[in-house]
Amino acid sequence: MVAKIxxxxxxxxxxxxxxxxxxxxxxxxxxxxGEFLCLVGLSGCGKTTLLNMLAGFVEITAGDILMDGKTLTEDYDKGVVFQEYALFPWRTARRNVEYGLEIRNVAPEERKRIALEHLRLVRLEEFADFYPHNLSGGMRQRVAVARALAFDPQVLLMDEPFGALDAQTREELQELTVDVWQKTKKTVVYVTHNLSEAVYLGNRIVVFIPRPGRIREVITVNIPRPRDPLSSAFIEIQREIDRLIRT
Amino acid sequence: MQHAESVSPPPDFSATKKKVVTIRQRLRPVYPFLVIMLIWQIAAMQAKGNLGQLFPTLDAIAYRAWELITGPLMTALKENPSLGFFDYLYYLYQSPLLWHTFHTAWRLPFSFVLGAIFGVIIGVIMGRFSFWESFFVPLIAVLLPIPALAWVPIAVIWFGLGSQTVIIVTTFATFLPIVMAVWTGVKTVNPVWIRAAQSMNANKMTIFRTVVVPGSLPMILSGFRIGLARAWRAGVGAEAFAGIKWGLSAGIFDAQEFLDIAFMMVALAVLGIFGYLLEKIFFQPIESRTVIKWGMMEAMGGQERKV
Incomplete structure (x- = not known):
């Protein structure tokens, strides 16, 4: 089988x-x-650069990125969740989720239905009519996930989406992310510098090292879900990645 | 794992905002005016004879205001005591104070809208095209510090005495701060919003309409506010020097020759009330329906809630 990307x-x-x-x-x-791929590494190792190239934000110097065997065009359908709060403050949660559908000229009724469906997916249906400034940081990122998925993109690209959140909210959103991924079966590329997060989420983990930014190793995580961050297998993989990053 | 966030019902934000405000608290803004009026009245009562005309008491000013509004009506009533309802309206409409107010009241918003339209168009062009940005920025940087009033003598020579000169000067005064604000607003829209829209494949025109315009609204509105304040100053000044008969400040300068202090005070009060109402009926509703509702700007007088 040919790889998606x-x-x-x-x-x-x-x-x-x-x-x-x-x-x-x-x-x-x-x-x-349909795989959940995590990119980890110290800052400056190129993991975010790679994600930005997949998103089409950054030009390729040399080499190729192929999507379904064809060179990546700038306007392919990708959902991006940013580290910063990127919701539009002038739109309610629901209208934020509708944005990508508006771009694709989906009829208003259909838009509303799909948006509510995706807000339900991130368990925020009852907050549909709230403006972002009335939502907590964690809720905003959940709306951002719903917005990135609503127009049914081919891949979901996430750039340290929960980096600014407190530990407890972060854990909650990790669990939610796995749930969303299992329900939608999307291909997810997830950048993080938090190793425990990577082991909790990823099917495979790509370890980057800096100067020049390159791949050190790709690790497959075979722990069944839901994963327990305190189990010995979990900690063993985390320790292995930590060692790879520092060499 | 916890789902506390999603299980609990949506918090009712409207309830937290509605604090009980007592009548005393509501009356607080009125106090300073009462104090000034009291001091004024006591001081004015000390003035005797001719001095009394130059420093009239509050009741004299109130009487003058009444006279200015109902003057033509009273004259007409003396001649013909049985006037119909529409005659009343007609003669009220003839009152000099209302005439002055009407003339100021249409000239100013007209010039403001004109200046705002030009300001938004040029500001957007500057924000979008770097050539026009570097073309206009030095020009505006030089023009902005010049008080619009200083242009009036030249404007009078070029455009003649009359309303057109007032309108041109006022429009120009409005235009400059608005063009600056719109340009800054368009340039400083949070780049992550634009990236988000790009990532969903929005084209440039759509991004401008759906992200840049609402995203720069706080800056644009504050530009409008400064523009209006500038327009108000410039318009009032230009009225006085452009040789026009009607307009509140034209009236004030005329009244100076007759030492009609009471008229001047009344006209000043109308200017103040007018500016206040513009703020109340124009800016506050727009802001509370947009940028304040979106959490992009604090409400004016927001500190009151901390009291």
Missing amino acids: QIRNLRKVYDTPERRVHALENVNLDIQD
Whole structure:
């Protein structure tokens, strides 16, 4: 079976007046359809750069990204959840979720139905008519997840979406993310620097190391879900990744 | 894992905002006016003879205001005591104070709207196209610090005496701060909102309409507010020097020649009330329906809630 996304000899160089920065060097990776892939590494290792290239925000210096065997076009359907709160403050939760559907000219009634369905998926149906500033940080990110999924994108790209949240909310949203992923069967690419989060969420974990940013190893996590972060198998994988990151 | 957040019912935010406000608290803004009026009245009562005309008591001012509003009506009533309802309206409409007010009242909003339209168009063009940005920025940076009133003598020579000069000066005065605000607003829209819209494949025009416009609304509204204040100052000043007969400040300058202090005070009070009402009926409703509701801006006088 051909992978959903194929990354071939990918390279990214930023030229600044002072020096060249090799953000990514010789990256090869296959992302399977419906898998939950985590990208981990220290800051400056290129994991966010790779996600931004998948999202089409950053140009490719050399190499290829193929989606279903074809070169990635800028306007393919991808849902992105940002680390910052990126909801539109002038739209209610429901109208935020409708945004991508509006772009795709979905009829208003249908839009509303799909938006409510996705708000139910993130367990926020009763907050549909709230403006973002009346929602907590965790709730805002749940709406952001609903917004990124509502127009049925091919992949869901998440860039440290829960990084700004407190530990308890974070745990709750991790559990929710797994639930959403199992229900929607989306391909998820998830960037995080939190190793426990990566082990909890990912089918596979791609470990990046910096200077130049490259893949150190890809680890498969075979622990059955729901995963217990205190089990020995869980901690063993976490320790292994920690060792890889630091070498 | 906990789902406390989703299980609990939506908190009722409207309830927390509605605090009981006593009548005493409501009356607080009135107190300073009462104090000033009291001091005024005591001081004015000390003035005797001719001085009394130059420093009239409050009741003299109130009488003058009454006279200014009902003057033509009273004259007409003396000649013909049986006037119909519409005659009453007609003669009230003839009152000099209302005439002055009407003229100021249409000139100012007209010029403001004109200046705002130009300001928004040029501001958006500056925010979108770097060529026009570097073209206009130096120009506006030089023009902005010049008080609009300083243009009036030149404007009178170029455009002649009359309303057109007042309108041109006022429009210009409105335009400058609005163009700055719109430009800044469009430039400083939170980039993550734009990235979010891009990630959902919105095109440039859609992003402008659905993200840049609402996203820069707080800046644009505050630009409108400054623009209106500037327009108000410029308009009132220009009225006085553009050789026009009707307009509140034109009236004030005329009254100066007759030492009609009471008229001047009445006209000033109307100017103050007018500006206050513009704020109340124009800005506050727009803001509370948009940027305040969206949590992008604190309500004016928000600190009152802490008292």
